[in-house]
Amino acid sequence: MSRPSVKRDPFSRKQIEILVVESNPADTLLTSEAFKAAGLTSGFTTVSNGEDALNYIHQRGEYTNVTTPDVVFLDLSRPDMTSLEVLRAIKSTPHLMHIPVVVASGSEDPEHIRAVYALNGNCFMRKPSDLTQFLKFVETCYDFWGSVVVLSPPPRPNGGISNDPIA
Numbered sequence: 001m002s003r004p005s006v007k008r009d010p011f012s013r014k015q016i017e018i019l020v021v022e023s024n025p026a027d028t029l030l031t032s033e034a035f036k037a038a039g040l041t042s043g044f045t046t047v048s049n050g051e052d053a054l055n056y057i058h059q060r061g062e063y064t065n066v067t068t069p070d071v072v073f074l075d076l077s078r079p080d081m082t083s084l085e086v087l088r089a090i091k092s093t094p095h096l097m098h099i100p101v102v103v104a105s106g107s108e109d110p111e112h113i114r115a116v117y118a119l120n121g122n123c124f125m126r127k128p129s130d131l132t133q134f135l136k137f138v139e140t141c142y143d144f145w146g147s148v149v150v151l152s153p154p155p156r157p158n159g160g161i162s163n164d165p166i167a
Helices: 025-038 050-057 083-091 110-118 131-148
Strands: 018-021 044-047 071-075 101-105 123-126
Touching: 018 025, 018 050, 025 044, 025 131, 044 050, 050 071, 050 083, 071 083, 083 101, 083 110, 110 123
Parallel strands: 018 044, 018 071, 071 101, 101 123
Antiparallel strands: none
16 A cells, blocks of 8 residues: 655745755755755855864854854764764754754765764754755755754743643
């Protein structure tokens, strides 16, 4: 028995804020175009290194007035500050740890996979090398994070959690 196929309108997905940390300009352009094709019309930002990623997330320097991302996509093959260092910084900072971090890599090295999950990465995904599969990969990611998952709102400024479910 085959499962019924559910085809979603790509433009019915929520517009979410996505930060992509990718050092390769060609991969950055491809990723940007793939998210646009999947229906993300705004809220897509890329930085090319770990230092800029942390400055962006912490809203420092040139990134003072940016919106906190709903999801961060990290390329594991970072030439400067490693993705694992960026992941560790996000997941160990109380006001940022709610942000899902997706780590993508061109390989499935078991050591890297274990390290990502040990640092509380939300998922590890193997980036396909085939263009068609890459486009499907991005569409699936956006469908999941933009339609399926209920993302956590940022913590309250005072750090407290209200007992009032309506507040």
